[in-house]
Amino acid sequence: MRDRLPLIAGNWKMHKTPAEAREWCVGFRARLPEVPAGVEVVVCPPFTALEPVSGALQGHGAWVAAQTVSDQPSGPHTGEVSASMVFSCGARGTLLGHSERRAMGETDAMVAARVRVALASGLRTIICIGESLAQREAGVTVEVLAAQLASALAAVDPGEIDRVVVAYEPIWAIGTGRTATPDMAQEAIAGVRAAAANRLDANLLRILYGGSVTPATARELMAAPDIDGALVGGASLDPESFARIVEAAA
Ligand code: PGA
Numbered sequence: 601m602r603d604r605l606p607l608i609a610g611n612w613k614m615h616k617t618p619a620e621a622r623e624w625c626v627g628f629r630a631r632l633p634e635v636p637a638g639v640e641v642v643v644c645p646p647f648t649a650l651e652p653v654s655g656a657l658q659g660h661g662a663w664v665a666a667q668t669v670s671d672q673p674s675g676p677h678t679g680e681v682s683a684s685m686v687f688s689c690g691a692r693g694t695l696l697g698h699s700e701r702r703a704m705g706e707t708d709a710m711v712a713a714r715v716r717v718a719l720a721s722g723l724r725t726i727i728c729i730g731e732s733l734a735q736r737e738a739g740v741t742v743e744v745l746a747a748q749l750a751s752a753l754a755a756v757d758p759g760e761i762d763r764v765v766v767a768y769e770p771i772w773a774i775g776t777g778r779t780a781t782p783d784m785a786q787e788a789i790a791g792v793r794a795a796a797a798n799r800l801d802a803n804l805l806r807i808l809y810g811g812s813v814t815p816a817t818a819r820e821l822m823a824a825p826d827i828d829g830a831l832v833g834g835a836s837l838d839p840e841s842f843a844r845i846v847e848a849a850a
Contacts, residue, residue, distance in 0.1 A: 624837075636847065643836070651689040731770055758800040773811025789807045812834070818845040822848060
């Protein structure tokens with residue numbers, strides 16, 4: 601029996617105005633009045649909805665995270681938002697290194713710098729890693745994941761492990777409806793856990809699977825011994841389907 605608490609995270613990406621976000625929270629609370637025992641829930645709205653969602657989920661048990669933060673604490677960085685700013689809007693964590701951001705030019709070094717600033721600002725971090733289809737087909741999945749992980753974890757003090765979560769998201773599975781099979785996800789995540797052991801106590805590290813997770817696939821994925829929850833994109837936009845995924849983890 602694993603003693604890592606399963607985590608279900610909803611990544612809204614660039615969806616929902618503040619009003620739509622509040623409406624989602626009302627629906628989610630009606631459907632799931634409190635977070636069930638045995639699971640942790642986090643919602644990652646856009647910056648502009650962090651404060652409304654934090655307010656609307658007050659007392660519910662789900663916590664709120666940003667989708668990224670700047671690698672700088674403050675200063676002349678037009679368009680950037682700092683870790684302390686999202687904290688002040690109620691966020692207690694942040695996603696970092698999502699493949700959609702890496703595709704826009706975010707490098708391993710930039711992700712590592714963001715990890716450092718986020719942890720120093722008191723945020724928890726959900727560090728996203730994943731291989732492309734070409735990399736998988738070339739047989740270099742393990743090497744790609746290990747390199748992304750090593751760079752990000754170099755920014756983590758082993759004593760900070762309780763504030764770090766890793767999300768394995770194969771790029772070819774994101775938003776495509778092409779979920780990795782539980783066996784594929786388990787194999788990759790077991791490899792990630794083995795690689796993490798170079799840096800910290802990997803038995804304590806929670807590692808999520810992400811990529812087209814739905815209520816239909818969640819339970820089977822999370823039954824795999826190394827999969828400690830899910831990072832859910834599309835299916836998190838609807839409170840009903842997100843609640844069903846939470847229930848599958850509890
Ligand atoms: P998806 O997105 O569930 O829509 O595939 C997952 C993610 O990008 O975090």
